[in-house]
Amino acid sequence: MWKDITDRLLTISEHCLWLPKKEWAQKQKPGVTLTFKAGRGKRTYHRGGNPDHIITIGKKCVEENFLSPLTASKWLHFREIIDRGYFDRQISPSTMLTGILCHEFAHFVQVLLGARPRGSVHNDAFYKILDRIHHNGHAEKIRNTLLTHLSNLSLKDQFLEEEFPNFKYPNINDTVEIPYLEGTLFGKIRAINGSNVTIEGYFCGQRTRTTKSIGEILEYVKPKNRSDFI
Ligand SMILES: [Zn+2]
Numbered sequence: 001m002w003k004d005i006t007d008r009l010l011t012i013s014e015h016c017l018w019l020p021k022k023e024w025a026q027k028q029k030p031g032v033t034l035t036f037k038a039g040r041g042k043r044t045y046h047r048g049g050n051p052d053h054i055i056t057i058g059k060k061c062v063e064e065n066f067l068s069p070l071t072a073s074k075w076l077h078f079r080e081i082i083d084r085g086y087f088d089r090q091i092s093p094s095t096m097l098t099g100i101l102c103h104e105f106a107h108f109v110q111v112l113l114g115a116r117p118r119g120s121v122h123n124d125a126f127y128k129i130l131d132r133i134h135h136n137g138h139a140e141k142i143r144n145t146l147l148t149h150l151s152n153l154s155l156k157d158q159f160l161e162e163e164f165p166n167f168k169y170p171n172i173n174d175t176v177e178i179p180y181l182e183g184t185l186f187g188k189i190r191a192i193n194g195s196n197v198t199i200e201g202y203f204c205g206q207r208t209r210t211t212k213s214i215g216e217i218l219e220y221v222k223p224k225n226r227s228d229f230i
Contacts, residue, residue, distance in 0.1 A: 001153075002059045003038070005066065008149040009057055009097060010036045016142045017105045028112050044100060046107035053111070055104045065096040068161035072096050073215035076122075077103050082214065083194045084127070086134045087143065094150065094157045098143040106130040170197060170214065170221045178212065178220045185210065189221075 013036045018025075025032050031051040042060040046053065064071040069091055072078050077099035081087055087095040106129045110116045115125035133139050147157060170176075174189045180203055187201020187208070195214045202208065 002063050002066075004153055005097075005150075005155075006038045006057055006059050006062050008146070008153070009062065009101060010038060012142060012145050012149065013055065013057075013101050013105070016138075016145055017101060021109075025109075025112055032112065034108055044104065046104045046111070049111050053108050055108065057100065057104075061100065062097065065100065066093045066160055068159045069218050070161075070215065072159075073218060075100070079195045080130070084131065084134070086139065092157045093155075093159060094143050094146050098139055098146055101142060102130060102133045102139050106133060170217070174221050176201075176217055176220045178217055180208070180210065 018034045018036070022034075025034070029051060032053065033051060034053045034055065036055050036057065039056040039058040040060075042058045042064070044056060044058045044061040046055045048054050061075070065075065066072075069078075072091065072093075075096070077096065078091065080103065081091060081095055081099055082089055086099065106126060107116070107121075109129045110126045113125070113129075115123070115129075117123075150157060170189055170192065172189055172192065176185075176187055176189060176199055178185050178187075178199065183203065185199065185201050185203045185208060187199040189197050190200045190209075191198040192214075196211050197214060197217060198209060198211045199217070200207070200209045
Protein backbone atom coordinates (compact mmCIF):
# COMPACT_ATOMS: atom_id res chain seq x y z
CA MET A 1 0.00 0.00 0.00
CA TRP A 2 2.77 2.49 0.87
CA LYS A 3 4.32 1.86 -2.49
CA ASP A 4 1.03 2.67 -4.24
CA ILE A 5 0.59 5.90 -2.33
CA THR A 6 4.21 6.89 -2.85
CA ASP A 7 3.90 6.18 -6.59
CA ARG A 8 0.85 8.41 -6.75
CA LEU A 9 2.73 11.16 -4.93
CA LEU A 10 5.53 10.95 -7.47
CA THR A 11 3.05 11.26 -10.35
CA ILE A 12 1.29 14.20 -8.70
CA SER A 13 4.60 15.95 -8.07
CA GLU A 14 5.64 15.53 -11.67
CA HIS A 15 2.32 16.74 -13.10
CA CYS A 16 1.28 19.40 -10.60
CA LEU A 17 4.60 20.81 -9.45
CA TRP A 18 7.35 20.24 -11.98
CA LEU A 19 5.61 20.36 -15.38
CA PRO A 20 3.73 23.65 -14.80
CA LYS A 21 6.99 25.27 -13.63
CA LYS A 22 9.39 23.57 -16.04
CA GLU A 23 9.51 26.38 -18.56
CA TRP A 24 9.96 29.01 -15.86
CA ALA A 25 12.66 26.91 -14.17
CA GLN A 26 14.55 26.40 -17.41
CA LYS A 27 14.49 30.12 -18.03
CA GLN A 28 16.12 30.65 -14.63
CA LYS A 29 18.69 27.95 -15.29
CA PRO A 30 18.93 26.51 -18.79
CA GLY A 31 18.96 22.71 -18.82
CA VAL A 32 17.71 22.30 -15.26
CA THR A 33 15.81 19.05 -14.60
CA LEU A 34 13.83 17.75 -11.64
CA THR A 35 13.13 14.08 -10.99
CA PHE A 36 11.03 12.57 -8.22
CA LYS A 37 11.84 9.16 -6.86
CA ALA A 38 10.80 6.87 -4.03
CA GLY A 39 13.22 6.12 -1.21
CA ARG A 40 13.04 3.00 0.92
CA GLY A 41 13.48 4.52 4.34
CA LYS A 42 12.28 7.64 6.07
CA ARG A 43 14.50 10.21 4.46
CA THR A 44 12.66 12.70 2.30
CA TYR A 45 14.78 15.40 0.75
CA HIS A 46 15.78 17.52 -2.19
CA ARG A 47 19.26 17.20 -3.55
CA GLY A 48 21.27 18.45 -6.46
CA GLY A 49 21.60 21.31 -8.83
CA ASN A 50 23.80 22.04 -11.83
CA PRO A 51 21.57 21.04 -13.56
CA ASP A 52 19.90 17.85 -12.26
CA HIS A 53 17.76 17.99 -9.13
CA ILE A 54 16.21 15.00 -7.38
CA ILE A 55 13.46 14.91 -4.76
CA THR A 56 13.33 11.64 -2.85
CA ILE A 57 10.17 10.71 -0.98
CA GLY A 58 10.76 8.04 1.65
CA LYS A 59 8.13 5.31 1.87
CA LYS A 60 8.51 5.23 5.63
CA CYS A 61 7.81 8.96 5.70
CA VAL A 62 4.59 8.44 3.74
CA GLU A 63 3.63 5.72 6.21
CA GLU A 64 4.26 7.93 9.24
CA ASN A 65 2.17 10.70 7.75
CA PHE A 66 -0.73 8.36 7.16
CA LEU A 67 -0.66 6.34 10.33
CA SER A 68 -1.54 8.73 13.11
CA PRO A 69 -1.19 12.37 14.08
CA LEU A 70 1.37 11.22 16.64
CA THR A 71 3.76 9.83 14.06
CA ALA A 72 2.93 12.72 11.71
CA SER A 73 3.64 15.32 14.38
CA LYS A 74 7.34 14.43 14.34
CA TRP A 75 7.68 15.93 10.87
CA LEU A 76 8.56 19.55 10.25
CA HIS A 77 5.67 20.14 7.86
CA PHE A 78 3.24 19.30 10.69
CA ARG A 79 4.56 22.36 12.52
CA GLU A 80 4.44 24.37 9.31
CA ILE A 81 0.74 23.60 8.81
CA ILE A 82 0.01 24.69 12.38
CA ASP A 83 2.41 27.61 12.74
CA ARG A 84 1.87 29.13 9.29
CA GLY A 85 -1.83 28.33 9.01
CA TYR A 86 -1.61 26.22 5.86
CA PHE A 87 -4.80 24.29 4.93
CA ASP A 88 -6.66 26.20 7.67
CA ARG A 89 -4.57 24.20 10.13
CA GLN A 90 -6.29 20.94 9.22
CA ILE A 91 -4.15 17.93 9.97
CA SER A 92 -5.01 14.86 7.89
CA PRO A 93 -3.07 12.48 5.66
CA SER A 94 -3.87 14.58 2.59
CA THR A 95 -2.68 17.87 4.12
CA MET A 96 0.40 16.19 5.58
CA LEU A 97 1.39 14.49 2.33
CA THR A 98 0.73 17.61 0.28
CA GLY A 99 2.76 19.50 2.86
CA ILE A 100 5.74 17.24 2.13
CA LEU A 101 5.56 17.74 -1.62
CA CYS A 102 5.28 21.51 -1.33
CA HIS A 103 8.10 21.66 1.21
CA GLU A 104 10.54 19.73 -0.97
CA PHE A 105 9.53 21.60 -4.11
CA ALA A 106 10.12 24.87 -2.27
CA HIS A 107 13.70 23.70 -1.65
CA PHE A 108 14.10 23.15 -5.37
CA VAL A 109 12.90 26.69 -6.13
CA GLN A 110 15.06 28.04 -3.31
CA VAL A 111 18.22 26.52 -4.81
CA LEU A 112 17.20 27.62 -8.28
CA LEU A 113 16.90 31.21 -7.09
CA GLY A 114 20.24 31.00 -5.30
CA ALA A 115 18.51 31.54 -1.96
CA ARG A 116 20.15 28.72 -0.08
CA PRO A 117 23.52 29.77 1.21
CA ARG A 118 25.52 27.10 3.00
CA GLY A 119 24.15 26.36 6.48
CA SER A 120 20.92 28.27 5.89
CA VAL A 121 18.32 25.73 4.84
CA HIS A 122 14.97 26.79 6.29
CA ASN A 123 15.61 30.50 5.95
CA ASP A 124 13.25 33.43 5.28
CA ALA A 125 13.61 33.04 1.53
CA PHE A 126 12.55 29.40 1.82
CA TYR A 127 9.41 30.27 3.77
CA LYS A 128 8.56 33.07 1.37
CA ILE A 129 8.56 30.51 -1.44
CA LEU A 130 6.61 27.95 0.58
CA ASP A 131 4.04 30.55 1.70
CA ARG A 132 3.49 31.50 -1.92
CA ILE A 133 2.85 27.88 -2.95
CA HIS A 134 0.23 27.65 -0.20
CA HIS A 135 -1.36 31.06 -0.53
CA ASN A 136 -1.79 31.11 -4.30
CA GLY A 137 -4.02 28.06 -4.20
CA HIS A 138 -1.43 25.72 -5.66
CA ALA A 139 -1.16 23.56 -2.54
CA GLU A 140 -4.95 23.21 -2.34
CA LYS A 141 -5.07 22.06 -5.99
CA ILE A 142 -2.42 19.44 -5.27
CA ARG A 143 -4.33 18.29 -2.23
CA ASN A 144 -7.51 17.89 -4.29
CA THR A 145 -5.63 15.84 -6.88
CA LEU A 146 -4.25 13.70 -4.09
CA LEU A 147 -7.73 13.20 -2.63
CA THR A 148 -8.90 11.86 -5.99
CA HIS A 149 -5.94 9.46 -6.08
CA LEU A 150 -6.62 8.31 -2.53
CA SER A 151 -10.23 7.65 -3.32
CA ASN A 152 -9.14 5.64 -6.39
CA LEU A 153 -7.11 3.54 -3.98
CA SER A 154 -10.22 3.23 -1.76
CA LEU A 155 -8.54 5.25 0.97
CA LYS A 156 -10.20 7.90 3.06
CA ASP A 157 -8.50 11.06 4.20
CA GLN A 158 -8.24 9.65 7.70
CA PHE A 159 -5.39 8.46 9.82
CA LEU A 160 -5.22 4.69 9.88
CA GLU A 161 -4.84 4.19 13.60
CA GLU A 162 -8.29 3.69 14.96
CA GLU A 163 -8.25 6.12 17.81
CA PHE A 164 -7.72 9.02 15.42
CA PRO A 165 -10.18 8.52 12.56
CA ASN A 166 -11.12 12.17 12.41
CA PHE A 167 -8.28 14.02 13.95
CA LYS A 168 -8.84 17.63 14.79
CA TYR A 169 -6.19 19.94 15.92
CA PRO A 170 -6.82 20.75 19.61
CA ASN A 171 -8.77 23.86 20.40
CA ILE A 172 -8.92 26.22 23.31
CA ASN A 173 -11.13 24.68 26.04
CA ASP A 174 -10.68 21.09 24.86
CA THR A 175 -10.26 18.86 27.87
CA VAL A 176 -7.10 16.86 28.46
CA GLU A 177 -5.99 14.26 30.91
CA ILE A 178 -2.21 14.05 30.68
CA PRO A 179 0.46 12.20 32.62
CA TYR A 180 2.01 14.76 34.95
CA LEU A 181 4.79 14.21 37.46
CA GLU A 182 3.83 10.91 39.10
CA GLY A 183 0.12 11.21 38.36
CA THR A 184 -2.45 12.70 36.03
CA LEU A 185 -3.29 16.33 35.40
CA PHE A 186 -6.94 16.94 34.54
CA GLY A 187 -7.33 20.17 32.70
CA LYS A 188 -8.32 22.29 29.77
CA ILE A 189 -6.30 23.83 26.99
CA ARG A 190 -6.10 27.54 27.77
CA ALA A 191 -3.71 28.75 25.08
CA ILE A 192 -2.15 27.51 21.87
CA ASN A 193 1.03 29.12 20.73
CA GLY A 194 2.46 27.60 17.58
CA SER A 195 3.14 23.99 18.42
CA ASN A 196 2.89 24.51 22.20
CA VAL A 197 -0.22 24.40 24.32
CA THR A 198 -0.80 25.69 27.82
CA ILE A 199 -2.93 23.47 29.99
CA GLU A 200 -4.57 24.62 33.16
CA GLY A 201 -6.18 22.21 35.55
CA TYR A 202 -5.97 20.40 38.82
CA PHE A 203 -3.21 18.14 40.02
CA CYS A 204 -3.53 16.63 43.50
CA GLY A 205 -6.16 19.26 44.27
CA GLN A 206 -3.85 22.13 43.33
CA ARG A 207 -4.52 24.52 40.48
CA THR A 208 -1.69 23.88 38.01
CA ARG A 209 -0.51 25.37 34.72
CA THR A 210 1.89 23.67 32.38
CA THR A 211 3.06 24.03 28.79
CA LYS A 212 3.51 21.01 26.54
CA SER A 213 4.18 20.47 22.89
CA ILE A 214 1.23 19.44 20.73
CA GLY A 215 2.91 16.11 19.99
CA GLU A 216 3.05 15.26 23.70
CA ILE A 217 -0.63 15.80 24.35
CA LEU A 218 -2.38 14.68 21.16
CA GLU A 219 -3.38 11.29 22.47
CA TYR A 220 -4.86 12.78 25.61
CA VAL A 221 -7.20 15.38 24.11
CA LYS A 222 -10.86 14.57 24.62
CA PRO A 223 -13.81 15.86 22.61
CA LYS A 224 -15.08 19.16 23.89
CA ASN A 225 -18.57 17.90 24.72
CA ARG A 226 -17.19 15.42 27.21
CA SER A 227 -15.86 18.04 29.57
CA ASP A 228 -16.91 16.33 32.74
CA PHE A 229 -14.41 18.08 34.90
CA ILE A 230 -13.50 21.69 35.68
ZN1 LIG B 1 13.36 21.22 4.47
